[in-house]
Amino acid sequence: MDLLEWVTSTASTLPVPLLWALGALFAFLENGLGLGFFVPGETIVVVLAAALSDPLSAVVMFAVVVVAGTAGDHVGYLLGRHFGTGLRDTKLIQRMGVDNWDRAVDVLRRRGAIAVFLTRLVPVIRTLTPATAGVARVRYPAFLFASLAGAATWAAVYVGAGYLLRSSLDAVRQSLGPVSSVLLIVALAAAVVFVVHRLVRKRVLARGADLSAESRAPRTPLSHRLFSEDEWRTWPNLITGIRMLLLPIFVWMITTRMLWGAIIVIGVVFLTDWLDGWLARKTKKVSALGTWLDPVADRITVFVTAGAFALGHLVPWETFVLLLIPDVLLGLAALLVFKGDPNVPVTIMGKIRTALIFVGLLGVLLGEALRGSVSDDLRWIVGLSFVLYLLGIIGHYIAASQYAKAMIAQTLAARDVTST
Structure with a gap:
């Protein structure tokens, strides 16, 4: 299908x-x-x-x-x-x-x-x-x-x-026929390229925009900022690491159709996603490593979760590819231009996007588990959750364009500082 x-x-x-x-x-x-x-x-x-x-x-x-x-x-x-x-x-x-x-x-x-x-x-x-x-x-x-x-x-x-x-x-x-999905992916990828191109052109024409001194300052190496500037061995960072270790278990449960077990595991993953940040702020243990690792862990969680759903035939594989396109482009830009850390703040749309994707996928999983063990009349739960997931993908492209704009602004600011 x-x-x-x-x-x-x-x-x-x-x-x-x-x-x-x-x-x-x-x-x-x-x-x-x-x-x-x-x-x-x-x-x-x-x-x-x-x-x-x-x-x-x-x-x-x-x-x-x-x-x-x-x-x-x-x-x-x-x-x-x-x-x-x-x-x-x-x-x-x-x-x-x-x-x-x-x-x-x-x-x-x-x-x-x-x-x-x-x-x-x-x-x-x-x-x-x-x-x-x-x-x-x-x-x-x-x-x-x-x-x-x-x-x-x-x-x-x-x-x-x-x-x-x-x-x-x-x-x-x-x-x-099958070509329709490929054309859809190509069209959305082209849309992303078009949006980024427009943003680049807009930022080039608006070089005189005010930028903070922090964005203009030269950057220290990423490894130094993550492991040398403050204490990185904290409980919040440990919780984030445990969350990453649970993802392979989730993939195995999805592919073997252990849906109720997968619900428990992914529930723990989502809970710890909130817990590590809350604990860091509560105990005042916010670290450079945690600040960098948390959004990276979020993206890895989304990719692994969506990939597991595609492997388990719970969502179409094309949606997984659509999720990959903007982050691969932004990831390459972050790696090549910013040495892995563009230090772009999370946007409201980014948070809404992540919430829609997580809730949608969890609903799909719950609906499939209930349909197989309780009733076949609960198919609408899967349908509604899948719509939320699609909305999350749309929000993903909107958020990606916002992050691209912020990264372009930082790049132009650095060039302005170098030229002066």
Whole structure:
């Protein structure tokens, strides 16, 4: 079974009311003030709509997404009316970008309430425009009309794209056969290269951006920083090492279909992933080795876990390849340019990505174990978990582009220091 067939077969097992509820939730989060900045709601709505198999369910999805999107607009509108012009100085707006806020204000000043409709498909700005309408005390009937029209446009684009994607999967698979999976992988790899190229070009044009003195300072050798600058023989680092030793056991259990044992082992792995960091902060034993090793161990855990699932035929092998592509590229860049340690901070999307992948894979494993020993009616657990896993892969590419941008910024900063 190839990737496209796997997607269509697992998607059909999900309860349709659950898809509607999730679509409404993420449409609200996407359009609520500040929430859409962190949650890729449009991507999730596309994936959820792709799981719908009949036109009526797609129409209902469209309706609930419109209502939820408008509700998200109202959050921003009411906050704008409550805080007034002081909203611009809040930490939330500072984080989303004062320039974005000013652009939203400018569009509203020139276009009036219709700006809520016109900016609906513009990332970030669409989230801020309802708030600026509240600050400007735009008449509510005008705001409501523009919000409904904008939400309907947004829903038509993303729900329609998802439903058409599902409708075309069978035709693509029948026309291309096994080649379809290879073409999908090549297309996504090309997308990554395109994104990185755009980021490089953008950073080259913005060399004058402010960069911290730390990023400009010359780097000491990695081995010295990890083992000589502080005490690396700590309990948190030992726990991280034990976690790595459990991974081969997990692979063996998956391939021999010892699913309940694999659930216990991977549960311990996920628990220790949280425990080592918590213990390091609690005991004030944060070390350079632990800071470097923890994200590396996370990536190894994801790869080994996803690889084991592919070997055990619990997920299609193509998803494992998709996970490898961005990290292989970034890993080579880190090794060749930064001698193995680019010292790039973890992003929010990186954390969301990892959580979605782990929860999705654990759910797939649990659903398969329950289906084999309890009931065959629990296939929907596998379907829902597989959707979460796919969302994690999408987030993986978004996070990879963010890390690539940070690495490029450091490279340009080092070149600027050398040239001066």
